[in-house]
Amino acid sequence: MNNFNFYNPTRICFGKDTISQLDQLVPKDAKILVLYGGASAEKNGTLNEVRQALGARDVSYFSGIEPNPSFETLSKAVSQVKAEQRNFLLAVGGGSVIDGTKFVAAAALYPGDTWEIMLTGGRSITQALPLASVLTLPATGSEMNRGGVITQRATQSKLSFKSDLLYPQFSILDPTKTYSLPAKQVANGVVDAFVHVVEQYLTYPAQAPVQDRFAEGLLLTLIEQGETAVTQTDNYEARANLMWTATLALNGLIGCGVPQDWSTHMLGHELTALYGLDHAQTLAIILPSMLAEMRQAKHGKLVQYAERVWQITQGNDEQKIQQAIANTRAFFERVGVKTYLKDYQLGSEIIEPVIAQLQAHKMTALGEQRNVTPEVCERVLRASL
């Protein structure tokens, strides 16, 4: 096991009817900005529940944070925070809203050009407003971590940032608040959580059996409950397990002391930035091809994945690996996320621009061994056509 540092102070309030706990969790004198996405938070009643729980507190609202939240939109929220002297940010939504709120929390107190936050990956952050979240979409894990991903529309750049100052103080996870989600968003959440785990698990053996088993436990749960969570709108247990699994998939725990990959994410980010695919769609496209491409470097863990996650006992190692990758692709398709570029009306014309953007963003040595070069990425994209 490698040395590691683990720190995660976010309080999780999990379960039915937990939004009312806002009254205990938010200071009475806080000047709150509630940030959210679109009309759905209004329609499904979540925003109203939040409003009621906050009672007589000083609250204003910022709506319109889009999927893959943009620097341009978030800069407007920063202006509102400054103009109204807001001192507590409450995100109500999914990963995009929470990521965006983290950016606003840092940018509102940032002395220079706030895009610097992205260019330094968050290392230039020295202070941030307190933030918290009410999660409505299980997927990204942003509700219990210190990172986010923001897109600058002007340059089509999708970049990540992180800072210990950006952990939500608390996050409220009420699985019933996911009942009104479109199936497509739940399916995306299943894939997103699955790939988050894989990026921290499918590398090379590192004598970390607990981290391996925790990762496998999350993957097995997603495989068992993913389809039910997508198709049964109000199945509390399936939605609860998806929600807690997605949080644990990226709260830092399973990544402690082990190598990490993230090449699928980096390649996927470029696809989203250039062609507007959902984040999870890009992961579903890239991951199977990436695993196949890196099968030798990942041999040991791929066999373990085949045996422990997919219970594949027949065949030699190569056959087990092949079957495990096929099962992964079939799982994504089964929950409803297509896994080839052609399914999204994209073809080989995208390869050159994507590789150019990877190079522009200095993403030329990705993966746990830094051996995922632009050439490797090109082969992965060709295999994903």
Place this chain on the structure above:
Amino acid sequence: MNNFNFYNPTRICFGKDTISQLDQLVPKDAKILVLYGGASAEKNGTLNEVRQALGARDVSYFSGIEPNPSFETLSKAVSQVKAEQRNFLLAVGGGSVIDGTKFVAAAALYPGDTWEIMLTGGRSITQALPLASVLTLPATGSEMNRGGVITQRATQSKLSFKSDLLYPQFSILDPTKTYSLPAKQVANGVVDAFVHVVEQYLTYPAQAPVQDRFAEGLLLTLIEQGETAVTQTDNYEARANLMWTATLALNGLIGCGVPQDWSTHMLGHELTALYGLDHAQTLAIILPSMLAEMRQAKHGKLVQYAERVWQITQGNDEQKIQQAIANTRAFFERVGVKTYLKDYQLGSEIIEPVIAQLQAHKMTALGEQRNVTPEVCERVLRASL
């Protein structure tokens, strides 16, 4: 899954040569009291490493915190803190030292009779000094939780307390600091961690597959690595995995949203308080008999335990359960902790006094279903002779 609240702000600094990080972690102007057990921390060099890492800071020392730390001893530490106006407590040792330091942290700022802290289970704590730890013995999980257990020698009362104010700010976990431990203490640590997991796992099914798999992952790791950790003094990987497993066994995570038992612990505490057995020895004696006694109430999870943790596939449910309990007992014996009262020169004469103490401490309806009555405890003790 039940509703839950999870909060754990302790920073974990894990790995080789991490004690030097004290210099970044402890404020320069802190007036530190280092609390430790006996001569071993001096002899094995850990205390000296701590002293060097703290550099020019204002440090004094309190030694003599015993296994099953006593209210009487800790009250002397409280006096020292007050007399010297110490404002930062650093525990260097295992669970007893850290538990004791938590008590001192609360008691030093407590307005009334400090035994009230124990009588209220910690609910009367409204403030506490900041504390941190350098862990030298993997076992109790105290390094990353908010609780402790203290014994009042005068009344032979071993009671627990907890408070959100008692999370260590940070804990340094350097597996090499365990190399000098006697095998007996490592064996006790393996059993302690194992039973911590079982108390949160072997109850009744609660539709919490992630928590189940995390618990099973910890148990499997202890079974795989426990003996090696005990017998191979300087096997880094085995000691590292034991250390991280023991921390995760009782940091609140696997207990989220599921029923919990703790009857084996409550009964064990009385055995320690009356007869001086090591905590882990009492758990190794009680657990197999308790599981056998409660096999009907715990049927579903016992079968799951048999199949997933012990890979028992043959036989009917009853046979699987019987084999799993036998395997559990054999595992404790194999790592070196005896599992019958007679192994410790105790016989049926202890039953009446132990039951009387349970009743005196109002422990008359224990377990996840509150059906572990004094009559049940008596049968468990008889089965453990």
